[in-house]
Amino acid sequence: xxxxxxxxxxxxxxxxxxxxxxxxxxxxxxxxxxxxxxxxxxxxxxxxxxxxxxxxxxxxxxxxxxxxxxxxxxxxxxxxxxxxxxxxxxxxxxxxxxxxxxxxxxxxxxxxxxxxxxxxxxxxxxxxxxxxxxxxxxxxxxxxxxxxxxxxxxxxxxxxxxxxxxxxxxxxxxxxxxxxxxxxxxxxxxxxxxxxxxxxxxxxxxxxxxxxxxxxxxxxxxxxxxxxxxxxxxxxxxxxxxxxxxxxxxxxxxxxxxxxxxxxxxxx
Ligand SMILES: [Zn+2]
Ligand SMILES: [Zn+2]
Numbered sequence: 207x208x209x210x211x212x213x214x215x216x217x218x219x220x221x222x223x224x225x226x227x228x229x230x231x232x233x234x235x236x237x238x239x240x241x242x243x244x245x246x247x248x249x250x251x252x253x254x255x256x257x258x259x260x261x262x263x264x265x266x267x268x269x270x271x272x273x274x275x276x277x278x279x280x281x282x283x284x285x286x287x288x289x290x291x292x293x294x295x296x297x298x299x300x301x302x303x304x305x306x307x308x309x310x311x312x313x314x315x316x317x318x319x320x321x322x323x324x325x326x327x328x329x330x331x332x333x334x335x336x337x338x339x340x341x342x343x344x345x346x347x348x349x350x351x352x353x354x355x356x357x358x359x360x361x362x363x364x365x366x367x368x369x370x371x372x373x374x375x376x377x378x379x380x381x382x383x384x385x386x387x388x389x390x391x392x393x394x395x396x397x398x399x400x401x402x403x404x405x406x407x408x409x410x411x412x413x414x415x416x417x418x419x420x421x422x423x424x425x426x427x428x429x430x431x432x433x434x435x436x437x438x439x440x441x442x443x444x445x446x447x448x449x450x451x452x453x454x455x456x457x458x459x460x461x462x463x464x465x466x467x468x469x470x471x472x473x474x
Pocket of ligand 2: 320322378401
């Protein structure tokens with residue numbers, strides 16, 4: 207039986223003879239259903255129409271679908287001595303891309319910021335012997351392909367290693383998570399934020415939204431909570447969710463400025 211992928215958000219669903227009735231991610235008010243109606247592709251169709259590409263993005267390897275598909279994020283590979291942590295995911299896993307990841311030491315875990323970037327997490331996990339897929343349990347209702355490798359972790363901190371730590375910020379999603387990479391940016395530290403904190407187009411600031419496509423801002427309480435999680439962390443760089451959408455240096459000051467600016471903008 208085929209596996210089905212939602213064309214609008216790129217989430218892969220479980221096997222079924224026909225496509226699922228609806229996409230739980232797109233029906234949520236933070237995303238949207240395709241204007242022409244809910245559309246699906248099978249994994250085989252997607253493999254035939256698209257490919258995966260990879261390249262360096264500010265010192266680490268990223269992977270994305272070409273031509274652009276669904277939300278268009280790229281996954282990042284955080285290197286560690288015992289294998290990479292894949293941060294966020296893409297809707298496809300191809301033999302060539304899997305070989306590339308193997309050449310970097312393989313995967314030891316996959317960590318996802320929030321349900322918009324679930325993609326084909328199960329395919330990627332299985333390609334590396336069933337490595338754990340860390341998704342925050344507060345967002346478990348959005349898991350579109352339940353699988354034994356998915357770890358719905360709870361609480362606010364999930365330490366993958368001394369250098370790679372997941373921290374729940376909430377905000378965009380109740381289980382919204384960022385990754386603090388202590389060894390990143392030549393030891394100054396890096397944050398990988400998905401769009402839980404969105405790198406703006408000027409690449410000097412961030413914004414914080416409940417829904418980006420539907421323009422629903424976060425309230426001050428939620429942004430203050432994100433700020434409180436980030437405040438104790440040492441970092442100089444922030445990696446966003448798309449190619450090149452990063453703050454290369456002085457990202458801590460940029461983050462603090464962005465919070466002040468955002469709160470001022472939504473205050474009466
Ligand atoms: Zn969808
Ligand atoms: Zn999102």
